[in-house]
Amino acid sequence: GAGVSQSPSNKVTEKGKDVELRCDPISGHTALYWYRQSLGQGLEFLIYFQGNSAPDKSGLPSDRFSAERTGGSVSTLTIQRTQQEDSAVYLCASSLALGGAEQFFGPGTRLTVL
Amino acid sequence: AQSVTQLDSQVPVFEEAPVELRCNYSSSVSVYLFWYVQYPNQGLQLLLKYLSGSTLVKGINGFEAEFNKSQTSFHLRKPSVHISDTAEYFCAVSDIPGGYQKVTFGTGTKLQVIP
Numbered sequence: 001g002a003g004v005s006q007s008p009s010n011k012v013t014e015k016g017k018d019v020e021l022r023c024d025p026i027s028g029h030t031a032l033y034w035y036r037q038s039l040g041q042g043l044e045f046l047i048y049f050q051g052n053s054a055p056d057k058s059g060l061p062s063d064r065f066s067a068e069r070t071g072g073s074v075s076t077l078t079i080q081r082t083q084q085e086d087s088a089v090y091l092c093a094s095s096l097a098l099g100g101a102e103q104f105f106g107p108g109t110r111l112t113v114l
Numbered sequence: 115a116q117s118v119t120q121l122d123s124q125v126p127v128f129e130e131a132p133v134e135l136r137c138n139y140s141s142s143v144s145v146y147l148f149w150y151v152q153y154p155n156q157g158l159q160l161l162l163k164y165l166s167g168s169t170l171v172k173g174i175n176g177f178e179a180e181f182n183k184s185q186t187s188f189h190l191r192k193p194s195v196h197i198s199d200t201a202e203y204f205c206a207v208s209d210i211p212g213g214y215q216k217v218t219f220g221t222g223t224k225l226q227v228i229p
Contacts (some may be wrong), residue, residue: 033217041221042120042222043158045218048216089207103158105150105159106157107157108158
């Protein structure tokens with residue numbers, strides 16, 4: 001079956017513009033996660049969804065970042081007024097359930113803010 | 115709050131030599147532990163995980179890890195590495211949830227296998 005997909009694969013934008021990153025999880029996976037991967041900083045947790053609800057938004061770096069999930073499926077991460085420090089690879093993962101379930105990762109979206 | 119420390123950012127090792135990638139964690143509660151691998155230009159995939167039971171966990175590609183509660187460690191080992199093991203390895207921890215699961219990843223260790 002299909003894995004986690006993300007679009008676009010690459011996004012180049014100008015400072016100050018808004019961007020939307022999309023994640024399509026594996027069908028049936030109730031949990032969905034967003035991470036940011038920057039050089040030398042590993043994976044930074046951004047936000048987690050259980051169904052359409054986000055119990056933990058503590059990882060969002062600022063109020064310019066927001067995310068939503070609809071229909072318990074597709075999720076969108078939006079970054080408003082992008083800054084150069086937002087440049088990174090944004091990874092999405094999904095899992096079947098809670099409690100130690102394996103997370104399946106998408107290929108990521110590489111965001112470059114000029 | 116949970117945290118993960120991978121002290122070695124890069125580990126060079128000759129082909130067919132053994133390797134150990136170190137991982138230490140901090141948590142006030144019981145945890146689940148994971149190792150993920152990221153091959154060049156690819157996404158992350160699960161290598162192995164510890165949830166409960168035997169403290170020695172075997173994963174894919176001949177890797178294994180041992181959970182040591184007293185030392186709060188979960189080191190990854192392979193007795194003989196291959197060129198194809200060149201990748202970045204991430205240790206991760208999750209508090210055994212009372213409501214949801216948040217996984218905290220380490221900063222990664224780049225394993226470079228030298229022919």
